[in-house]
Amino acid sequence: MSSTERETPSEPAGRAETGGGSVSIHAMSGGSVSTGSHGVATSVNTTAPGPGPEHRELLDAIRALRRALPREDRSAADTVLDGELAEAEAEIVRDGTADRGSLTRLLVGVRGWLGTNAAAAGAVASATAVVQGIAQLLV
Helix, strand or coil, X not given: CCCCCCCCCCCCCCHHXXXXXXXXXXXXXXXXXXCCCCCCCCCCCCXXXXXXXXXXXXXXXXXXXXXXXXXXXXCHHHHHHHHHHHHHHHHHHHHCCCCHHHHHHHHHXXXXXXXXXXXXXXXXXXXXXXXXXXHHHHC
């Protein structure tokens, strides 16, 4: 080696000049990452507002009716109603509200179920509470 040559470490080109380093992310859920000397990480998290009093009341009634439905030996009407109730429950939990179309479909479904022989005596009171809750929201 001559007097003008310098020995350099074996680093990739550019790494020594910039301060080096690397980032490897294998999986990430939420959060923010920033790299470099001027990097900025910004994280914006949004959540839907919780249900208002009327939707909370309806949500409680929906859950009570789902619990009152038979677990075993369900009729086809019980299964359909449980699916409709589950969709409405998920919408209210996710969005804090249920749109008019969803409420109308659920109202038709609950009333139809009440008109069948599948309506178990213990579930009728819960179904009535769901109908009343929907009626208040559709006014």
